[in-house]
Amino acid sequence: xxxxxxxxxxxxxxxxxxxxxxxxxxxxxxxxxxxxxxxxxxxxxxxxxxxxxxxxxxxxxxxxxxxxxxxxxxxxxxxxxxxxxxxxxxxxxxxxxxxxxxxxxxxxxxxxxxxxxxxxxxxxxxxxxxxxxxxxxxxxxxxxxxxxxxxxxxxxxxxxxxxxxxxxxxxxxxxxxxxxxxxxxxxxxxxxxxxxxxxxxxxxxxxxxxxxxxxxxxxxxxxxxxxxxxxxxxxxxxxxxxxxxxxxxxxxxxxxxxxxxxxxxxxxxxxxxxxxxxxxxxxxxxxxxxxxxxxxxxxxxxxxxxxxxxxxxxxxxxxxxxxxxxxxxxxxxxxxxxxxxxxxxxxxxxxxxxxxxxxxxxxxxxxxxxxxxxxxxxxxxxxxxxxxxxxxxxxxxxxxxxxxxxxxxxxxxxxxxxxxxxxxxxxxxxxxxxxxxxxxxxxxxxxxxxxxxxxxxxxxxxxxxxxxxxxxxxxxxxxxxxxxxxxxxxxxxxxxxxxxxxxxxxxxxxxxxxxxx
RNA sequence: GUCCCCAUCGUCUAGUGGCCUAGGACAUCGCCCUUUCACGGCGAUGACAGGGGUUCAAAUCCCCUUGGGGAUGCCA
Numbered sequence: 001x002x003x004x005x006x007x008x009x010x011x012x013x014x015x016x017x018x019x020x021x022x023x024x025x026x027x028x029x030x031x032x033x034x035x036x037x038x039x040x041x042x043x044x045x046x047x048x049x050x051x052x053x054x055x056x057x058x059x060x061x062x063x064x065x066x067x068x069x070x071x072x073x074x075x076x077x078x079x080x081x082x083x084x085x086x087x088x089x090x091x092x093x094x095x096x097x098x099x100x101x102x103x104x105x106x107x108x109x110x111x112x113x114x115x116x117x118x119x120x121x122x123x124x125x126x127x128x129x130x131x132x133x134x135x136x137x138x139x140x141x142x143x144x145x146x147x148x149x150x151x152x153x154x155x156x157x158x159x160x161x162x163x164x165x166x167x168x169x170x171x172x173x174x175x176x177x178x179x180x181x182x183x184x185x186x187x188x189x190x191x192x193x194x195x196x197x198x199x200x201x202x203x204x205x206x207x208x209x210x211x212x213x214x215x216x217x218x219x220x221x222x223x224x225x226x227x228x229x230x231x232x233x234x235x236x237x238x239x240x241x242x243x244x245x246x247x248x249x250x251x252x253x254x255x256x257x258x259x260x261x262x263x264x265x266x267x268x269x270x271x272x273x274x275x276x277x278x279x280x281x282x283x284x285x286x287x288x289x290x291x292x293x294x295x296x297x298x299x300x301x302x303x304x305x306x307x308x309x310x311x312x313x314x315x316x317x318x319x320x321x322x323x324x325x326x327x328x329x330x331x332x333x334x335x336x337x338x339x340x341x342x343x344x345x346x347x348x349x350x351x352x353x354x355x356x357x358x359x360x361x362x363x364x365x366x367x368x369x370x371x372x373x374x375x376x377x378x379x380x381x382x383x384x385x386x387x388x389x390x391x392x393x394x395x396x397x398x399x400x401x402x403x404x405x406x407x408x409x410x411x412x413x414x415x416x417x418x419x420x421x422x423x424x425x426x427x428x429x430x431x432x433x434x435x436x437x438x439x440x441x442x443x444x445x446x447x448x449x450x451x452x453x454x455x456x457x458x459x460x461x462x463x464x465x466x467x468x469x470x471x472x473x474x475x476x477x478x479x480x481x482x483x484x485x486x487x488x489x490x491x492x493x494x495x496x497x498x499x500x501x502x503x504x505x506x507x508x509x510x511x512x513x514x515x516x517x
Numbered sequence: 518g519u520c521c522c523c524a525u526c527g528u529c530u531a532g533u534g535g536c537c538u539a540g541g542a543c544a545u546c547g548c549c550c551u552u553u554c555a556c557g558g559c560g561a562u563g564a565c566a567g568g569g570g571u572u573c574a575a576a577u578c579c580c581c582u583u584g585g586g587g588a589u590g591c592c593a
Contacts, residue, residue: 037592072593074592075593137590137591140590140591144590152519153518153589154518155589179591201521203520206519210591211590211591212591213591220593221593225593241587242587242588242593243588244587244588245521246588266522268523269586271585275585275586276586277587303529306529307529310531312531313531313540314531316529316542317542334523335522335524335586336586337528337530339528339529340529340544342544343528343529343542343543343544345543349555393555395557396554396555396556472552473552474553475552475553477552484553485553485554486555487554488555489551489552490552491552
């Protein structure tokens with residue numbers, strides 16, 4: 001697919017876009033990267049970008065690289081780095097090269113790559129493709145405001161563009177602070193052949209002499225990203241749509257550095273329900289928050305994959321292996337997607353019910369222990385008990401966080417004094433026929449076996465003898481046993497709870513409504 | 518302001534000129550299953566933003582308008 005992509009309009013381009021790259025393409029192994037800046041947690045949009053990169057690499061037999069873009073010294077934190085790494089791992093997006101695992105193109109943090117940037121900067125400056133700029137940010141801002149006032153383009157005025165290199169070096173040597181700007185071409189067009197969007201044309205007159213090195217000596221994003229992508233031999237840049245407008249600047253840098261151009265694929269953004277960029281205003285946006293809320297990584301992956309990508313007109317459930325086998329960039333859509341929490345929840349329910357049982361049990365126990373419902377380690381009897389409990393409620397909830405509430409009454413007496421009005425009424429309905437429920441208590445007490453099958457036989461006989469409908473018995477019984485109106489089947493509950501507990505709870509319920517046995 | 522991107526049910530999407538009186542999924546509603554809740558099954562409601570072209574034929578191609586998003590940072 002990729003190899004079939006032609007570049008019909010290459011002739012119109014002032015630079016030989018892609019020709020150099022195309023030549024190499026045949027022999028070059030596919031390398032993609034996810035390059036978050038560690039200025040916060042890994043959010044939904046970032047995770048989706050990471051996933052697409054990961055899936056593309058897997059499908060194409062390529063290498064998936066993780067690189068930390070921490071050139072914003074002010075905002076980058078080590079805590080963010082750790083959150084991002086652990087969220088990536090939680091999602092199962094393991095990287096072939098990057099922090100912790102290393103690789104031959106390291107280091108994989110931009111803060112550790114200064115030497116590489118410095119040599120490239122000097123190369124550009126010496127070649128006259130970049131220049132020292134002594135304007136202060138305040139001066140630049142004044143120009144910008146004035147331009148805005150006049151309705152002109154908000155570009156750098158070019159004050160230092162014509163400074164001779166000797167003069168500039170002399171001023172720098174005297175300690176005058178400076179930034180370095182890229183001398184952007186002002187004629188012609190820069191064309192992006194985007195794998196998702198097709199041909200996108202930018203007139204070079206919009207190009208600003210943007211800063212590539214700050215006064216602090218630290219390179220800016222647009223510069224570092226190009227140097228690193230080139231140095232790391234990245235072949236496909238798959239990233240958010242918000243970078244499309246930066247791409248012409250970067251393409252010009254590749255050309256100035258005489259580096260082959262990678263392919264670009266700009267994926268659409270993820271929006272909140274109000275169609276604006278997804279942000280904290282819309283609720284949880286971090287992957288970690290979803291993990292804590294009881295979502296399964298499998299469901300997150302599946303959901304994220306479907307945000308801007310579809311395989312066909314019917315399939316919605318994909319295992320990670322299936323995604324790795326089926327993902328292609330040509331099926332990525334161009335329009336932004338609203339993140340739908342309800343669909344994620346539905347999908348999570350699907351995964352709760354479909355992951356292999358031992359794994360389901362293991363994760364449930366982990367969750368219950370974490371929330372203090374049970375204490376680890378479990379002995380065989382308890383292990384068996386908890387296993388039965390989590391299995392019986394499996395199709396009743398969607399998030400692991402709902403599990404403790406679902407199974408609470410299996411681990412402590414229901415507080416019948418505190419139940420809601422409906423349940424209370426159901427409990428009091430037993431007063432209409434006290435003898436019936438006394439007889440039920442006796443019947444359950446006489447059972448030799450407490451398995452569901454034995455109960456069924458016994459209770460069937462019982463309702464026939466007593467001439468009542470099963471519901472008359474079952475509902476109040478359920479309230480006695482669980483303190484609530486909804487639960488799994490009463491037989492199943494009774495089998496797990498055991499005869500003694502069942503008799504105690506039934507007696508307690510009866511006592512509460514004034515029926516003594 | 519300028520530049521760029523985008524536009525199919527409420528939401529995610531299928532659709533690449535005739536297979537479309539537009540298909541699927543979530544959500545919503547109804548029915549069935551049923552000891553309750555859920556699960557599951559069946560069904561219903563519901564969309565090509567608007568206007569011009571091109572064509573025998575347009576959701577699909579072109580133009581305009583409108584709407585949304587992004588960029589315009591010594592953030593990424």
